[in-house]
Amino acid sequence: MKNFYFTALLCLIPLLSFTSYSQNSIKGIIMDEQQNPVPFANVILLQATDSTTVYKGAVSNEDGSFLLEDVEGNTYVLEVRFVGYENYLKQIEVKGNVNLNKIVLIETASGLGEVTINAKRPTVSKSIDRITFNVENSVLSSGNSYEILKRTPGVIVSQGQLLIKNRPADVYINDKKVYLTAQELQQLLEGFSGENVKSVEVITNPPAKYNAEGGSILNIITSKNLSVGYKGSINASNTLAIKPKYSVGTSQYYKTDWLNAFASYNYNSRIDVKQDLGEINYFDPAGNVVSRWDDEFNKETQRESHSLSTILDFTLSEKSLLSLSANILLTPKSDSDIDGRTEIFNAQRQLDSLYTTDSRLENNRDNFLFNANYSTSLGENGSTFSAQANYIKYNDDQTQDLMTQYFSSAGNLLNDNSFYTVANQNTDIYTGQLDFTSTIGKVASEYGAKYSGIDSRSGLDFFDTNSGSRQFVNSLSDEFDYNENIFAGYVSLSKDWDSWSIKAGLRGEYTDIQGQSNSLGIVNTQEYFELFPTFYLMHMVGENHSFGLDYSRRITRPRFQSLNPYRYFLNENNFQLGNPNLQPGIANKISLNYTFKNKLSFDLYWDRTDNANAVLPFQNNQNRTLRSVTDNLRYDQQFSLDVSYYDYVKDWWFVDLYASVFKLENEFIAYESNNQIVQNETTSIYLSASNYLTISKDGTFSGNITATYSPDFIAGSYDFEEPQYGVSFGLRKTFFNDRLSATVNVEDLFDTYNIPLRSNYLNQDNSFFAKPESRSIRFGVLYKFGNFKLRDNQRAMDAEEKERLEAQKMM
Numbered sequence: 001m002k003n004f005y006f007t008a009l010l011c012l013i014p015l016l017s018f019t020s021y022s023q024n025s026i027k028g029i030i031m032d033e034q035q036n037p038v039p040f041a042n043v044i045l046l047q048a049t050d051s052t053t054v055y056k057g058a059v060s061n062e063d064g065s066f067l068l069e070d071v072e073g074n075t076y077v078l079e080v081r082f083v084g085y086e087n088y089l090k091q092i093e094v095k096g097n098v099n100l101n102k103i104v105l106i107e108t109a110s111g112l113g114e115v116t117i118n119a120k121r122p123t124v125s126k127s128i129d130r131i132t133f134n135v136e137n138s139v140l141s142s143g144n145s146y147e148i149l150k151r152t153p154g155v156i157v158s159q160g161q162l163l164i165k166n167r168p169a170d171v172y173i174n175d176k177k178v179y180l181t182a183q184e185l186q187q188l189l190e191g192f193s194g195e196n197v198k199s200v201e202v203i204t205n206p207p208a209k210y211n212a213e214g215g216s217i218l219n220i221i222t223s224k225n226l227s228v229g230y231k232g233s234i235n236a237s238n239t240l241a242i243k244p245k246y247s248v249g250t251s252q253y254y255k256t257d258w259l260n261a262f263a264s265y266n267y268n269s270r271i272d273v274k275q276d277l278g279e280i281n282y283f284d285p286a287g288n289v290v291s292r293w294d295d296e297f298n299k300e301t302q303r304e305s306h307s308l309s310t311i312l313d314f315t316l317s318e319k320s321l322l323s324l325s326a327n328i329l330l331t332p333k334s335d336s337d338i339d340g341r342t343e344i345f346n347a348q349r350q351l352d353s354l355y356t357t358d359s360r361l362e363n364n365r366d367n368f369l370f371n372a373n374y375s376t377s378l379g380e381n382g383s384t385f386s387a388q389a390n391y392i393k394y395n396d397d398q399t400q401d402l403m404t405q406y407f408s409s410a411g412n413l414l415n416d417n418s419f420y421t422v423a424n425q426n427t428d429i430y431t432g433q434l435d436f437t438s439t440i441g442k443v444a445s446e447y448g449a450k451y452s453g454i455d456s457r458s459g460l461d462f463f464d465t466n467s468g469s470r471q472f473v474n475s476l477s478d479e480f481d482y483n484e485n486i487f488a489g490y491v492s493l494s495k496d497w498d499s500w501s502i503k504a505g506l507r508g509e510y511t512d513i514q515g516q517s518n519s520l521g522i523v524n525t526q527e528y529f530e531l532f533p534t535f536y537l538m539h540m541v542g543e544n545h546s547f548g549l550d551y552s553r554r555i556t557r558p559r560f561q562s563l564n565p566y567r568y569f570l571n572e573n574n575f576q577l578g579n580p581n582l583q584p585g586i587a588n589k590i591s592l593n594y595t596f597k598n599k600l601s602f603d604l605y606w607d608r609t610d611n612a613n614a615v616l617p618f619q620n621n622q623n624r625t626l627r628s629v630t631d632n633l634r635y636d637q638q639f640s641l642d643v644s645y646y647d648y649v650k651d652w653w654f655v656d657l658y659a660s661v662f663k664l665e666n667e668f669i670a671y672e673s674n675n676q677i678v679q680n681e682t683t684s685i686y687l688s689a690s691n692y693l694t695i696s697k698d699g700t701f702s703g704n705i706t707a708t709y710s711p712d713f714i715a716g717s718y719d720f721e722e723p724q725y726g727v728s729f730g731l732r733k734t735f736f737n738d739r740l741s742a743t744v745n746v747e748d749l750f751d752t753y754n755i756p757l758r759s760n761y762l763n764q765d766n767s768f769f770a771k772p773e774s775r776s777i778r779f780g781v782l783y784k785f786g787n788f789k790l791r792d793n794q795r796a797m798d799a800e801e802k803e804r805l806e807a808q809k810m811m
Contacts, residue, residue: 026068026092028100030060030080037064038105041082045071047382070318074382080105124153124646124656126598128494128501128538129550131202135194136223144247145197146189147745149218151706152200153644153656156686164216165204165605166638166662166686166713172219173327176371177211179392179429188307188329188367195233195782196251196264196309198223205534205552205589208490208505209435209446212532212555215587222262222311230254231786238780241773243300245270253786260313265306272301277756277769278574282621287763289347291624295574297340297357304333320376327369334363340571351409357571359402368393383438392429399423401465404572417572418465419473425458427560446492446505454484456560479518482560486511492534499540507532509555515563515580522565524580530555546595554589558582558613562630576628583632585611599647608637614716617759618672619766626766633716634667634677652694660686664714673762680761682719684712700738705729718757721767726753726774741782748774 026045030038043066045056055076060066071094078100080088085105092098125132133152149155149162149171156163161182163169171178171185178185201219203210210217232252239245249266278295307329314322340357368391375386403418435448462476492505508531515524536550564578589607611632619626640662648654665681690706709725730745756769 024071024073024094024097026071026078026094026098026100028066028103030064030066030082030103030105032085032105038082038085039064041066041080041105043068044079044081046077046079047074072377072379072382124598126546126595126601128503128536128548129203129205129207130219131204133200133202134198135200136198144189144194145220146186148194148197148200149189149220151690151704152202152218153646153658153690154202154204154642155218156688156708156710162218164202164218165607165640165642166660166664167215167607169216169218170214172217174222174325175219176325176369176388176390178327179369179394188327195235196222196262205536205550205591206554207446207503207536208492208507208532208534209448211450211452212488212507212509212530212553213557215554215556229786231784233782233784235780235782237778239270239776239778241776242273243271243773245272245776258315260311260315262309262311264309268303268305268307270303272303273773274299274301275771277767277771279767280619280626281765282619282624283763283765284621289765291347291352292345292349293573293624294343294345295340296342297338297570299336299338301334301336303331303335305329305331317376319378320374323371323373323375325371325373327367329365329367331363331365334365336361336363342571342573353406353408353414355404355406355571357402357404359400362399364395364397366393366395378438384436386435388433390429390431392427394425394427394429396425397423402569402571416466420463420465420470421460422463423458423460425456427454427456429454442495442497444494446490446494448490450486450488450490452484452486452488454482454560456480456482458482458560458564460566474519477519478564478566480515480560480564480566481518482513482515482563484511484513484557484560501536501538501540503534503536505534507534511557511584513557515560517565517580522580524563524582526584528584530586544597546598548593548595549591550593551590552588554587556585556587556609556613558584558630562613567627573624574626579630582613582630583611585609585613585632585636587612600645601643603642603644604640605642606637606639608635609633610635612636612666614666614668616668616716617718617764617766617768618670619764620672621763631668634669636664636666638665639663654692656688656690656692658686658688662686666714666716668717670762670764673764676762678717678761680714680717680719682712682714684710686710700734701732703729703731715757717759717761717764718768719760721756721758724753724755726750739784743778743780743782745778745780747776747778751775 030041030043032038039060041060041064043058043060045068047055056068056071058066058068073094075091075093078088078090078092080103082105088103088105090100125134131153135148150157154164155169156166161168162171171189178188197220199221201217201221203217203219206217230253232250234250236248237246239247246269247266249264251264252262254261276295276297276299280293281289282291282293284290308326309328310326312324316322338357338359338361340359341354342357343354344352346352370391371388373386373388375384377384400421400423402420404416405413406415408414429452431450431452433448433450435446437444437446439445457479459479460477462473463470464473465471486509488507488509490505490507492503494501494503508529510529511526513524513526516522532553532555534550534552536548538546538548540546562578562582563580565580567575567577569575587607587609589605591603591605593601593603595601612635613630614633614636615628616631617626617628640660642658642660644656644658646654646656662685663681663683665679667677667679670676670678687709688706690704692704693702695701695703705727706729707725707727709723710720711723712720713724714720727749728745728747729749730743732741732743734741751774753774754769754771756767758767759765
């Protein structure tokens with residue numbers, strides 16, 4: 001029956017008919033006010049229904065002439081741009097060949113034409129299903145991609161996770177999901193220069209085209225070199241924290257009539273220092289504290305990594321494009337030295353005993369992502385077809401050598417214990433996707449199908465080393481095999497009329513999962529089919545007021561690491577383990593929003609996830625152990641009101657203000673408290689203020705400063721013990737006509753971003769305080785070379801300025 005539903009959904013994908021291409025053309029001559037030709041001007045043909053979508057482009061010749069060939073019959077917006085001149089906009093209806101004759105560009109009043117353009121460029125734009133944060137050539141471009149994400153409007157960073165609307169976000173690059181853990185994702189993006197990022201799309205309710213799994217999406221759109229020629233850059237940075245961190249890299253662009261090539265390489269060498277503090281109060285059956293355990297762990301990690309990103313776009317014809325891309329992250333060295341000390345006190349805070357832990361952890365990780373994408377236009381009605389395939393390979397080899405020594409309160413050695421582990425994980429991920437878009441009448445449609453599969457094999461060999469040699473322990477070793485197959489189909493329809501826009505979609509996913517612990521003999525099998533509807537409605541009242549309503553249903557599947565029942569020991573009394581009985585969580589979200597002049601917005605929303613996955617700590621008061629297990633919450637929900645404002649206070653000062661008032665609530669089963677139902681909740685706020693400043697009149701000196709504050713937050717059974725706040729700022733200075741730029745960035749100026757967490761209910765009371773290096777100063781330099789004149793012109797062309805928005809409103 002499930003297969004029937006899935007087959008029926010796929011039958012919703014209609015068949016497209018291929019029609020012949022029209023051969024219309026548009027030509028003209030670009031002149032200045034003195035009737036001199038303007039060479040190398042950018043001529044862009046935009047879809048009238050969506051002025052952010054480029055249909056065709058050309059560069060004017062030495063005599064100012066240009067020609068756009070093979071133009072389908074439709075209505076377009078023609079845009080001409082050149083540094084030092086005002087933008088030229090004209091709506092054109094193409095029914096045959098069009099001769100525009102002379103197009104006269106008017107010189108801007110100020111000689112600082114491009115500086116003026118950048119100063120007035122809208123940093124944030126909004127559409128029916130996403131917000132776009134444009135960062136190209138801004139002060140943020142001098143940093144890395146991870147820093148850009150942290151400063152994207154609406155993004156919250158908590159305990160190393162990127163959150164949107166108080167929920168973890170998935171990261172995509174050019175609409176391709178990045179399959180990495182939070183730590184590995186940060187490592188990859190810190191090695192990807194910010195100059196390669198054009199914009200970041202914040203998609204709070206992803207439409208049917210995207211995977212139903214996960215929450216909101218941060219989609220990084222990379223820059224492209226649309227001007228013919230070659231350009232490149234080299235960059236280097238030095239970060240000062242407790243220990244130094246270095247980075248050096250280069251980016252290369254090359255463009256011909258049929259090839260657009262990009263390659264980026266970064267090398268990172270860093271030493272990271274982290275301190276973890278923990279506290280556990282153990283109780284007797286009467287509820288009295290009988291023992292207090294204080295933990296302190298210090299970890300120093302030396303890491304070297306290489307990241308390589310490449311994109312090759314081949315123009316096969318006027319209609320067809322083939323794109324090949326790769327993202328490779330190699331970490332041949334990630335070695336950690338860990339020392340810990342646990343002090344055990346009685347109820348009167350007198351030291352009973354203590355033990356120390358010394359550990360050496362060595363990791364070698366490789367991550368490869370390869371993508372092939374083919375897209376083509378079909379017929380005269382704007383139909384498109386695309387097909388893409390992805391292959392991701394992940395390898396992680398790890399060894400750990402650990403020794404624990406036990407001492408009396410007087411410092412006498414009582415006992416010791418040591419072991420050695422060898423762990424490995426090999427994962428292959430395959431995806432294939434077909435997408436169609438078409439317009440029938442005035443209704444735009446999207447439909448497609450996708451397959452994704454995961455094949456993962458992991459193992460751990462445990463050796464007892466107390467005797468001085470390695471003795472294999474079969475009962476503490478394990479192998480875990482995981483296979484996942486997901487078949488999906490979707491359809492989405494949208495329509496714009498008068499002041500209304502509507503978009504609705506339906507996605508169906510059939511999931512088949514099997515996980516097996518070979519040593520423990522535990523098998524987890526899941527097979528299910530789910531439907532995921534999405535809906536968006538937007539209404540414009542005049543030019544200044546926009547009202548919206550959207551709804552989505554999504555799923556959170558447990559990752560294979562969480563399903564593995566093997567125990568990972570931090571020390572003999574503190575361990576983590578997976579849960580083979582985890583179930584997927586189903587989330588529903590509904591949002592009402594209002595926007596005034598594309599500057600001030602209000603977003604009122606509710607979301608609830610049943611069976612949400614969360615890491616919960618449980619202390620066993622009798623055995624004096626603490627285990628952290630991934631389990632299903634009964635539910636996790638929030639009620640929130642977000643207010644954001646972004647605008648230029650002055651021509652040189654852009655502000656982005658964000659405030660969120662929310663109530664978070666969840667329920668879970670307290671397994672160490674007679675399976676009672678426990679509710680954790682808080683009502684709190686999150687405040688953020690970002691300022692982007694053009695300090696010098698010539699635009700060569702700029703800066704930004706960001707401040708955040710939140711008094712409370714919850715995650716599973718954990719609660720903030722202190723308010724979290726932080727201040728960061730950056731400065732950027734350019735030289736030699738923007739060829740050379742130097743930057744200084746300060747993160748967490750007052751060293752206040754790290755805060756302790758506590759789980760405190762019934763007979764449970766334990767806390768955790770992770771203190772990585774949050775405060776740092778980074779010095780960076782970037783030098784650009786190559787076809788610089790054309791690059792500058794392209795920068796002006798790519799800027800989505802207010803003139804375009806105003807022109808769109810008049811159409």
